[in-house]
Amino acid sequence: MIVGRRETWTARVLLVLLMAVTLMPFISLFVTALHPSGSYPSGLEWPRDPQWGNFVKAFQAARMIELIKSSVLIVLGVVPLSLLLGTLAGFAIGHLRMAGRNLVFLVFVLGLTLPFEGIITPLYYQVRDMGLLNTRWAIILPLIGLFMPFGVFWMRAHFVNVPDALSESARMDGANVWQLFWRIHVPLAMPALSSLAILLFLWTWNQFLLAIVLVDDPLKRTMSGALGAFQGQWGTDMPLLCAGSLLILTPTLVIFLIFQRRFVTALLQGSLKG
């Protein structure tokens, strides 16, 4: 194929420009974070005397260690259980194909587009009546429920494509469904499971609405919810707010950069399937 040189250059310039626009907010956060705390920097301007200490200050002000611990606890509560429940259901609907599967699948799929705001009010009263308000369970349990449509949808899509013959031969060897599921199907589903795990991790870590409504104490929230509180507290101190925001988005950024290829694939597949 003949590729025009000029076209290639236009493409490169466009791509670099697009990346610059994408990175601009991060750069602005970073540069502003280095200005003296309490000052009003203007635009993008490298400070005469970079205040690296702002990051330490924000780290302490935001109580980052406790925040990370809280977010990790919530992720550990949500992700493994969601994976397990989603896989069990996806396996039954996609592979065992029992009677009534289409109906139950439809019920799950209808929840795919549900905006969380739609059910937040009754969820608040329900969680309160369960005595879970202001605990991490108030975020964990509803999130598992809210992730079921996508989890089941995703895992069914995997299991539908698993050949029946695989189960047939295991059955010949005398395995029951439970063994069949754990010994054959779960190991084979690992790629689908790990992509799902990445997406669920991201959506849990960044969950904001449930955190601010159901948990008052920022230290029991997700990172995202804590950032909301941090903004309320330090909103007038621009450099410190910028330093805090950067710190709070660092964990996701680090994990993203480590697993970037998986992330991009997972997000692409995730949005294509969803």
Add this chain to the structure above:
Amino acid sequence: MTRKKGSPARAAGLRTPSWVAWLFVAPALIVYAVFVLRPIVLTIQYSLYRWDGIGPSTWAGLGNYAKVFTDPDLFASILNAIKLILFFSVIPVLLGLAIASTIRRIAASRLALVARTVLFLPQVIPLVAAGIAWSWLLSSTGLVNQLLRLAGLGGVARAWLGDFSTALPAVGVIGAWVLLGLCTILLLSGLSKIDPALYEAARMDGAGPLREFVSITVPSLRQEIGVCVTVTVIAALASFDIVYVSTQGGPGNATMVPGLEIYYLAFSERQVGMASALAVVLMVLVLLVALPIQWLTKDRSS
């Protein structure tokens, strides 16, 4: 758990009795029913009452719904969400299409590989962080105004999120920033599946770039465009995080969206019935938009 039967294996059921399969579905279904289905039903129920969340409730019939569509403030929040579609959806998808088809030729280069990572950053970070970063960029002393002054356009510089006439578009710009990268990469990955021979054939027939775009690119990307539109329209209609952080619905009610209005009504103004009616309207609105797009863009050939 399962009995061995003498009968030959049924291909479909794999010899697993239905009730066993239902046991596999049950845990997911129970959690989903308790934390999603029940709240949906309750939202509908609440929406028919007047309730302050504490005292006794009184039957309101469809009164709350009537108010959602007649109260100027409430209805304005729905209109705002629809206006946001222009920024969250139309701009990222159209711009994404234009960019993706321009960079199609260098999609395999190292630069494009780096770009894939960079353009995904907005998808990975919390929307709250995006909101904070952009509030600063768009503030009166922020980078956007600095650039405008450099370009000699100091006259239009303003606190973009604090000005009644520009606040909503400014919120829209934040959404466009978040979603443009996702759309571009999605469309680009769709483009890479198109057979290059199609383009060559079109060139032979004397088709220009525009003709190519309309007759090959857009139809081949039907599914990807559908995905982009669905994801972004839902993001616009159900926006919450960005607005909460950047404007809290203000100035006045200029950037109020249904998600935020529900939050205020339910948890500050104690109008649970009204909040629920708006919530039902929002859920229906999202379904009304998402279902036809799914149906329109479904690949019916396979």
